[in-house]
Amino acid sequence: MVPVLLILIPLLTGVALFAIRQEATAKSIALFSTLVSLAVMLAGMSVWNDAAHLSFNQPWIGALNSRFHFELDGMSQLLCLLTTFAFPLIIYSTWNNSYVDGNRFFGLMLLSQAGLLGVFMAMDAMLFYFFWELALIPLYFLCSRWGGEKRVQVTIKFFIYTFVGSLFMLIGLILLYFKSGGSFAWADYVKLTLSAREEMTIFILLVVAFAVKMPLFPFHTWQPDTYEQSPTAVTMILSAIMAKMGVFGLLRWLAPVVPAATYQWGDNFATLAVVGMLYASFVAIKQDDLKRLVAWSSIAHIGLMILALFAPSYSGIQGIMIQMFNHGINILGMWIVVNVIEQQFGTRKISELGGLAQKAPVLTILMLIVALANIAMPLTNAFIGEFMMFNGIWGSTATKFGMIYALAGIITIILSAVYTLRMVQNVFYGPTNERTANATDIRLNVQIALAILVVGIVLIGIYPKPILSMTTEISQQILDRMNLK
Amino acid sequence: MNAIILSAILGVVLMFTGIFTTNKSTIRAVAVGGMLLLLLANIAELRGMQFFDINTRGMLVFSKLGLLFNSIAFGATLLYFLLSARDVLEVGENGADYFALIFFILCGVSIVSSFNSLLLLFLGIEIISIPLYILTGSDKRNLKSNEASLKYFLMGAFSTGIMLMGIVLMYGARATFSIDPTLQIANAGRDVWYTSGLMLLFISMAFKVSAAPFHFWTPDVYDGAPTVFTSFMATIVKAAVFIAFVRLFEFSYSNSGYDWRLIVSVVIAATLLIGNITAIFQQSVKRMLAYSSIAQAGFMLFALFSYNALSKEGIILYSLGYSLATIGVFAVLIKMKDYTFEGFNGLARTQPVLAATTTIFLLSLAGIPMTIGFFAKYFMLASAVKTGTYLWLVILAIICAAISVYYYFRVIQAMYFKEGAGETVAISSVFRWLLILVAGLIILFGIFPNMILNYLYF
Numbered sequence: 026m027v028p029v030l031l032i033l034i035p036l037l038t039g040v041a042l043f044a045i046r047q048e049a050t051a052k053s054i055a056l057f058s059t060l061v062s063l064a065v066m067l068a069g070m071s072v073w074n075d076a077a078h079l080s081f082n083q084p085w086i087g088a089l090n091s092r093f094h095f096e097l098d099g100m101s102q103l104l105c106l107l108t109t110f111a112f113p114l115i116i117y118s119t120w121n122n123s124y125v126d127g128n129r130f131f132g133l134m135l136l137s138q139a140g141l142l143g144v145f146m147a148m149d150a151m152l153f154y155f156f157w158e159l160a161l162i163p164l165y166f167l168c169s170r171w172g173g174e175k176r177v178q179v180t181i182k183f184f185i186y187t188f189v190g191s192l193f194m195l196i197g198l199i200l201l202y203f204k205s206g207g208s209f210a211w212a213d214y215v216k217l218t219l220s221a222r223e224e225m226t227i228f229i230l231l232v233v234a235f236a237v238k239m240p241l242f243p244f245h246t247w248q249p250d251t252y253e254q255s256p257t258a259v260t261m262i263l264s265a266i267m268a269k270m271g272v273f274g275l276l277r278w279l280a281p282v283v284p285a286a287t288y289q290w291g292d293n294f295a296t297l298a299v300v301g302m303l304y305a306s307f308v309a310i311k312q313d314d315l316k317r318l319v320a321w322s323s324i325a326h327i328g329l330m331i332l333a334l335f336a337p338s339y340s341g342i343q344g345i346m347i348q349m350f351n352h353g354i355n356i357l358g359m360w361i362v363v364n365v366i367e368q369q370f371g372t373r374k375i376s377e378l379g380g381l382a383q384k385a386p387v388l389t390i391l392m393l394i395v396a397l398a399n400i401a402m403p404l405t406n407a408f409i410g411e412f413m414m415f416n417g418i419w420g421s422t423a424t425k426f427g428m429i430y431a432l433a434g435i436i437t438i439i440l441s442a443v444y445t446l447r448m449v450q451n452v453f454y455g456p457t458n459e460r461t462a463n464a465t466d467i468r469l470n471v472q473i474a475l476a477i478l479v480v481g482i483v484l485i486g487i488y489p490k491p492i493l494s495m496t497t498e499i500s501q502q503i504l505d506r507m508n509l510k
Numbered sequence: 511m512n513a514i515i516l517s518a519i520l521g522v523v524l525m526f527t528g529i530f531t532t533n534k535s536t537i538r539a540v541a542v543g544g545m546l547l548l549l550l551a552n553i554a555e556l557r558g559m560q561f562f563d564i565n566t567r568g569m570l571v572f573s574k575l576g577l578l579f580n581s582i583a584f585g586a587t588l589l590y591f592l593l594s595a596r597d598v599l600e601v602g603e604n605g606a607d608y609f610a611l612i613f614f615i616l617c618g619v620s621i622v623s624s625f626n627s628l629l630l631l632f633l634g635i636e637i638i639s640i641p642l643y644i645l646t647g648s649d650k651r652n653l654k655s656n657e658a659s660l661k662y663f664l665m666g667a668f669s670t671g672i673m674l675m676g677i678v679l680m681y682g683a684r685a686t687f688s689i690d691p692t693l694q695i696a697n698a699g700r701d702v703w704y705t706s707g708l709m710l711l712f713i714s715m716a717f718k719v720s721a722a723p724f725h726f727w728t729p730d731v732y733d734g735a736p737t738v739f740t741s742f743m744a745t746i747v748k749a750a751v752f753i754a755f756v757r758l759f760e761f762s763y764s765n766s767g768y769d770w771r772l773i774v775s776v777v778i779a780a781t782l783l784i785g786n787i788t789a790i791f792q793q794s795v796k797r798m799l800a801y802s803s804i805a806q807a808g809f810m811l812f813a814l815f816s817y818n819a820l821s822k823e824g825i826i827l828y829s830l831g832y833s834l835a836t837i838g839v840f841a842v843l844i845k846m847k848d849y850t851f852e853g854f855n856g857l858a859r860t861q862p863v864l865a866a867t868t869t870i871f872l873l874s875l876a877g878i879p880m881t882i883g884f885f886a887k888y889f890m891l892a893s894a895v896k897t898g899t900y901l902w903l904v905i906l907a908i909i910c911a912a913i914s915v916y917y918y919f920r921v922i923q924a925m926y927f928k929e930g931a932g933e934t935v936a937i938s939s940v941f942r943w944l945l946i947l948v949a950g951l952i953i954l955f956g957i958f959p960n961m962i963l964n965y966l967y968f
Binding site for chain 2: 086087088154155158159162166169170176177181184185188189192193195196199200202203226
């Protein structure tokens, strides 16, 4: 019931928006629709929090034994909450951006929301693949139609990259289908016993899709360009939510399905993750474009989650879960600030900005908290998540190199402080220049959006238990499947 | 049987219509009405109603697969008539004759979908081919059209010769034309004849479906023929030959073992690579579609490669998905003033409906989920994975599918993201609604492929 509503509300509103000509009306309807989704999600976590309301299971393609099977378990709830929470904020905080053919813009946004929610709730591999692609297509059109100058070349690269990944995953899922005796159900996959060779093949086929999506070094080359060229509202979706699709894929469809191969390949992928984190952090320091800076910092942060999965332990997995949510809202905050700056000054170059703190104190205070969360200061949400992950990586029984990974990872935290604070310093402090001399403070809607995020950041930073308790069961299940403690 | 007899009669009826009237809308009405009749008659047979009771002495077998395919081919032709009948009449002065030839081709289609004897296969293939040679050259004053027709005819005649030789060898080895192994007399020491015969048949059929390395005629012929007829040739005719191909090889695995897979896999790999990679470099959308049709043939060949229940379902879905999408794209292409990629620039602004539906057709050709093209590719790949061998071929196929995204999306990019006038000839609102209908069918079957597959079994 709840899953069906969560998919149908954005899907139907999204299609309907194509028929509405006025941009302002379309925007209001889109905001309303996302708020309704959020309300449904919250109801699903409170009053309707029982199996009958949270799952939906109907036959779909009889010949393939595939079913419309959605379920909201702890991890799905967490990510659906992130999605439904982020979308209204994205629309609200970019309220003053205007788009040519705005109704189509918001229609496509809602279609991508439907796709993303479907990915997070699907318990049937075929359905999962369906929504995985459904989330991608609207984003392709959003980036190519409303993006920057080089958008067409950049987004086709993005599309082909992810499409190749998806097709590999499809072959992996087909193999799983035959190995499990003709089933697409996740519940059957986590009970499978496969030979080492079969697991290996399936692992490689599946991991490519997730590695491209997150993105994991060296599959990341599409990401900075795409983040830079997309309209900021779309970049928010890409980084706050779509990057989580990859991590979610690892946690739901990879680690518990082919545990032995995940364990076997753990060190290779953990090394890639560490290399990627260090590389992305160093590159981020050299960036002058705000969007590219946040994009590279995102690669570094996601890298830590990948590392925690391939050097697993209970604390690490729980850390990934909470950090998926935290990273979503933190990076959303960063993008909102970037959007404000770009809208007001028409530039994203750090070197062309300066002294905003004198002109825009409210923005600066809110921005500073988000920036501190980005570097995982204590009392912010990211501290909890990253601390748990480092703790888990260090103590992981699955790898001999846990300590080395953790130490290398901690260097990236220092580097993240370097690039984040350097950005804060150059953009917000120092003397104003002719561009920023007449700066004004942010509008009320941005204030409210950022304030909501800041409250979230601090609340989770002080009291993370409600979120952690949502995912205890699934984290334990993943570890049991991998035979680890 | 209904379809074979009725389509031959309808062909004659249309020829006479051309004698009695030159009124274009009358001819169109007769053609569309006849097509509808043919479709209904075939569906009646699929549901168990035979209008004609003729003893074919086992030379024709009307299986669910064949009849379902006929329905798909006739349904697709009906849509093709509705979308493009006006353009068929524009090609030359003999409008009614073109329709008559198409009905004769459909007669051949219904023979090759149900043949059980190699003689009937030969007959069916020839009934399909000869009208096609004429249609290719129907734009009499156009040099390219003449060239295409001659080229097609000479090459086609060659492949017919090879086919006959193969049939003779197989007859010599088994003492019957029947493809049913229970009727064949295994003649010790003549297996070599049989295998070489089968090989020759394979080559001539591969020529007809434009599989590499027998594909060289395809781009020139598809490019030179009047666009309306290219549309028909590339979809319904090609799919029909595939059904014949699948029926022919139905028993060959039991006869000559799985060694076939090696040959078929090499042909698939070559077809996919040549089709996809050459398509990237085309400047004309029509020529790109010609190469893309070679590439799609590579995917359809998987039905021969794996030969199991999944591949039968796959070839049905593929025929349907590929025909619908390609007919749609060609119907739009005919309306364009400029056939190059630049000609599509800015179409989304001038003709939003055309652009949106073309996008759906292209997404389906690329195999994106939510369209029937996805399930078509899915069943083909799944059938190949099921054989448990040749995983490299499947990987190659998905890489080629990703390459195909590049050139299909070039059209989408031109329509949506480039500035231009996107000039078209005048377009009626009926045409728009028909395009929406075709796009709707693609999405409907793309979400519920069962709606088609159930007919294979019930």
